[in-house]
Amino acid sequence: MDHNHRRISNENSLLHPDEHYLKKRTDSNSSQASYSLLSPSILEHRPSLTSRMPNIKVFGGSSHPELTKLICARLGLEPGRVITKKFSNRETSIEINESVRGEDVFIVQSGCGEINDNLMELLIMINACKIASASRVTAVIPCFPYARQDRKDKSRAPISAKLVANMLSVAGADHIITMDLHASQIQGFFDIPVDNLFAEPAVIRWISLHIPDFKSAVIVSPDAGGAKRVTSIADRLNIDFALIHKERKRANEIDSMVLVGDVTKRIAILVDDMADTCGTFECASQKLLSAGASKVYAICSHGVFSGPAISRINNSPFEAVVVTNTIPQEENMKNSNKIQVIDVSMMFSEAIRRTHNGESVSYLFTQMPL
Structure with missing residues (x-):
């Protein structure tokens, strides 16, 4: 396939000058904020990857399904079909219910909630996609687990962040996208590319x-x-x-x-x-x-x-x-x-778009896409 047809058109880039990117709605009886899924301007300007680029898939783990939906909506994609189950002995079972052969796969899983279960789920999903012949697997980890255990601060202390980095690499991850690592040096624990976005x-x-x-x-x-x-x-x-x-x-x-x-x-x-x-x-x-x-x-x-x-x-x-x-x-x-x-879903969706197209992600270190 011609390379130009494989790239997402920059004409429909997610970047937009609208200052009011945050659509906040406050109920008169409460100061709690709620957020509309997408504004009309986003629907207008988001790229449609489905019609132009069939070789990208975005899957979400069970840690933060709402963020996965927001990211996919901004990219004009449906979240990939995946089923997560627990056996009676608490082992995690993953079923990827669509082909990923030759696909550029992105898996969204944040290090929160049941952190150990969610980490294991991410590792299994990465490995499942890798052995199913995905061309590349990128782990999108908005909040990196074990990031505060990044050094030996006392005798016999583990460097757990390094262990997590090794586990992700061994599982088959080719690339990591995360946000505001507790210590930016954690990027050095990996032998694969790491994009540490900033909030x-x-x-x-x-x-x-x-x-x-x-x-x-x-x-x-x-x-x-x-x-x-x-x-x-x-x-x-x-x-x-x-x-x-x-x-x-x-x-x-x-x-x-x-x-x-x-x-x-x-x-x-x-x-x-x-x-x-x-x-x-x-x-x-x-x-x-x-x-x-x-x-x-x-x-x-x-x-x-x-x-x-x-x-x-x-x-x-x-x-x-x-x-x-x-x-x-x-x-x-x-x-x-x-x-x-x-809402930072626009930063992750733009990072995914740029990574998929082979474009620079450094723009996002200082600028805020819509």
Whole structure:
């Protein structure tokens, strides 16, 4: 087949100048946000891969079916047919119910919920497609599992992120697409290409659209490790940044916090890659208010929200806690009216389109497609 006919036309690229990419609808009796599946402009401008490109398939695991549907809708595709079952002894069984021979296969599975089961499910799906003669298998992992176990921080500690990388490679993955790895060095654990997308463009867009006086705000990192992230956002918004240095007694327990920077009578926007039990966010918000901040927001890429997280958010002084939908948030939004969600499906769908066409993905590191 002629190479030009095998590529998706750039005329129908997902990129669109519409500033209001986030179609947020707020019920009058609640501040919970809901999102329409697709706006008319997306339906107009999305590429139709089905009619032009028969050799691409997108499958979704059981961790985040809604994100898979959003990605496929933006690409003009139907999700691939796959059945996941559990045997009585809890073993996972996968059935790929359509041919993948010679296909460019993308499997969407996030590291959330029942993480170990979902990881095993992903590995089996990759292997099933590979031995069924798929030409290439790309694992799309919005939230990478075990990413916080990326180094030996004490004697005899495992480097579990490296183990997961090895497992994905052995299963047959040819390429990985993920978002905001806890440590970007995890990419070096792989011998296959890894595209680590950034939520930064989406975060910048949300701040500029939803905080009217953001020019007087301060971007704050809750720890030293996130300094590079917040300085990049602050530079692009042309505003100030601050840093909180924290010392932990043990995992999930904060000993002390020291604020470096001035937040007096200003809006403080905490930015981090992940919110788990929200202990750090809770302590940081109190620190910022005691330092004179007028309002406090929290924004993170991956809203894990385990243990007492929801209770802490509800009892916190945050105006809003904003996360992306790399992890399902429907249940959390029901339990807290402070949680808001940024849809990043357009970033993954555009990354898939560009990967499939052999185009550069680096555009997405700084720009936000519709």
